[in-house]
Amino acid sequence: MKLYDYYRSSAAYRVRIALELKGLEVEHVPVHLGRGEQRRPEYMAKNPQGLAPALELDDGTVLTQSLAIIEYLDALQPEPRLVPADPLLAAKVRAIALAIACDIHPLNNTRVQAYLQNELGQSRETVDKWVHHWVLTGGLEAIERLIDPAPFCFGATPTLADVVLVPQLFAARRFATPLAHLPKVLAVDARCADHPAFQAAHPSRQADAE
Ligand SMILES: N[C@@H](CCC(=O)N[C@@H](CS)C(=O)NCC(=O)O)C(=O)O
CATH class of the missing domain: 3.40.30.10 (Glutaredoxin)
Incomplete structure (x- = not known):
């Protein structure tokens, strides 16, 4: 593949x-x-x-x-398993993944930021304000209330929720989004940072990293 x-x-x-x-x-x-x-x-x-x-x-x-x-x-x-077999847990895991993939990430994507700056003439400062607002409000701040770290988002092993959350936090930091008020989200991120699979997949470890 x-x-x-x-x-x-x-x-x-x-x-x-x-x-x-x-x-x-x-x-x-x-x-x-x-x-x-x-x-x-x-x-x-x-x-x-x-x-x-x-x-x-x-x-x-x-x-x-x-x-x-x-x-x-x-x-x-x-x-x-990344999506748990239990239907209730699977729905909770998918809800986090979809909140990020459908509701947060599209609003901070490269092409959206480029359009705001280049086509709509917005300053970098305004675009950063846009990103922080949409990433946090109804986004990571809601996820903070939805997850139940133990120590991953929903239990002792990583699920799709962790797989999608960690990259969104990497992107949030790239755009200097304030995260200190999200202790549960940060605890999950810290736990994942110790996991070899998350370490190997990190952007800094890729052959094309700049
Ligand atoms: N919903 C898509 C999002 C894919 C996506 O937006 N990828 C970004 C990078 S994270 C991209 O290719 N951006 C290029 C662009 O905006 O031109 C997925 O989950 O695969």
Whole structure:
């Protein structure tokens, strides 16, 4: 399998954590988002959304959308399970993952920030204010109230909730989002930082890191 990846893409980082947790090896193919490689025709042919990540299977099938890719990996190799078998717990885990992937991340994505600055003429300061507002309000501040760390978001082992939360915190720090008022979220992040799979997937450990 090939993962079309970019070291500091939080969506690609989610998939890297899932692969590491499951011990699955892939070839990493860097797509430099800063240079716009995601919009090259060769890449658009694989992912018509022009976003990272994409996972190309050995038969050439290409999967897009990080959560769909992770659910595929969870079905392919069920241990360790990232979406719990218990339906109630699964719903709680998916709620965190979806809150981040659907409600937070799209508002701090590169293309959204670039549009605010370049097309709508907003200053970097205003864009940072936008990012902080949408990442925190109804976002990480709500997640602080939804998780139940023990020590991961929902128990003794990482789930999809942790896999999606950690990259969002990496992105939040990149844009200097204040996080000190989120002790439960920070405790989960600190626990994950000690886990070898999360360490191996960290942006700073990727071959294309700058
Ligand atoms: N919902 C998508 C989001 C993918 C996404 O937005 N990827 C970002 C990097 S984190 C990207 O490729 N951005 C490039 C751009 O905005 O042009 C997923 O989960 O895979």
